[in-house]
Structure formats: C-alpha cells, structure tokens
C-alpha cells in the first residue's frame with residue numbers, strides 16, 4: 001500500500017473504524033513511490049457523536065486531587081483520548097502536507113501515526129471498561145487550531161512533536177502517578193505506556209529539529225521562531241517538568257534549560 005493512500009484514507013475517514021485503519025500488510029510493506037501533491041489543512045470529518053463541541057458545553061479539566069471520583073477520572077481520560085484522535089488525524093495530514101520530505105521523516109511519521117491509533121484504542125477501551133464511551137463528553141479542537149499556522153516540516157516538528165507531545169511527557173507521568181494514588185492501576189499503567197511512547201515521539205522531533213535547524217540560531221532559538229499562535233514554548237511544559245525524559249528524547253541540556261526557564265517578554 002502507498003503511504004499517501006493510507007494517510008488519505010485515515011485523514012478523510014468519517015468513521016472511527018476507518019480512522020483506526022492499519023496499512024495493509026503492516027508498516028514494513030508501505031511504499032512511498034507516489035507521495036502526491038501537498039494538501040492544505042482542512043478540518044477532517046467526524047461522525048455524529050464525536051464532533052467538536054461549542055465552547056460553552058466544554059467542561060473544566062479535572063484537578064488531580066479530584067481523581068478519587070470516577071466521573072473525574074473519566075473526564076480526564078476522555079480528554080486524553082481526544083488528544084490521541086487529533087494527533088492521529090494530524091499525523092495523517094502531515095504525510096499529505098509534506099510529500100517532498102525525506103524518506104526517514106515520512107516513515108517515522110507513519111510509525112507515530114500507528115502508535116497514535118493504538119493510543120486512541122487503549123483510551124477508548126479503558127473508557128468502555130469504566131462504563132462510558134468516547135463521545136459521551138464534549139470534545140475540543142485545540143491541536144487542530146494550530147494546523148493552519150504550519151507551513152514547513154520544521155514548523156510541524158516544533159508544534160506537534162516539540163510542543164504538544166513534549167508537554168505530554170510531563171502530563172502523562174503526572175497523571176499516571178495520580179491515578180496510582182487513587183488505586184486506579186489500569187489507568188495508571190495506560191498513562192505510563194503513553195509516557196514511554198511519547199519519549200520516542202519527542203525523540204523524532206529532536207532528531208528533525210537538529211536536521212532542519214537554522215545554523216545562525218541555537219536549537220532553542222530555532223524552536224522558538226516556529227511557534228504557532230496561542231502555543232508559546234510554555235505549552236511544551238506540564239505540571240512537573242521531566243528533565244530526564246527530555247534527555248532520553250535526545251534534547252540537549254541547553255535546550256532543556258532554555259525551555260524550563262522560558263518566560264514571555266512583555
């Protein structure tokens with residue numbers, strides 16, 4: 001199967017089954033002879049029941065000390081499941097947006113797309129086991145809103161892998177610990193699995209930041225110059241800043257400290 005064909009089917013799918021479609025024959029048999037022409041961003045279709053909700057109907061993200069309550073744990077996992085769904089839609093779009101990118105970049109994205117599909121499936125099964133279903137709560141389009149500001153593979157890497165996914169190094173580990181504290185081990189294990197995979201996704205971002213890095217700037221200055229609206233570098237940090245996970249993801253100490261200490265100038 002061609003990479004472009006798989007990505008297009010996932011991106012334009014209007015039902016969850018098709019969004020979770022794996023490439024026929026697995027990742028190793030994917031070919032990339034006809035990557036096609038770049039497509040601009042457009043909001044991917046969503047079936048009834050999993051459409052983006054109005055701002056008014058959205059609920060606040062639960063505080064960690066409220067996770068003793070089942071409804072709060074469900075709200076938390078439902079939000080994270082939606083992040084995975086947006087991530088897989090965006091990974092498919094990046095394959096369609098950057099047909100001329102290097103083979104290693106495109107094949108790396110394909111692997112991450114497959115991981116995001118699996119992450120969504122895991123959250124969805126966990127929600128089922130807790131007596132609810134994905135789509136039962138309102139969902140937002142936060143990651144999608146950044147897509148219109150992404151023009152180059154470097155913008156992509158900085159926004160998706162080094163902002164949203166990098167922040168998840170902090171969020172996933174933090175919430176894994178809080179689920180463990182309230183003895184919800186299944187959710188804690190799930191979030192730890194996401195944390196470990198996210199290290200690899202950020203590593204992909206780090207590798208390609210080095211590759212596309214502008215030589216007259218530091219890595220962090222290059223990163224900072226690619227921020228999208230409403231997503232400053234502070235969006236790449238979560239509640240407890242995980243330095244070791246960032247080092248494992250191949251980020252340099254200089255970059256890590258610059259991000260840790262970053263503040264807006266005003």
Ligand SMILES: [Fe+2]
Nearest residue numbers: 084087116119
């Ligand atoms: Fe994920």
Ligand SMILES: [Fe+2]
Nearest residue numbers: 087165198201
């Ligand atoms: Fe990810």
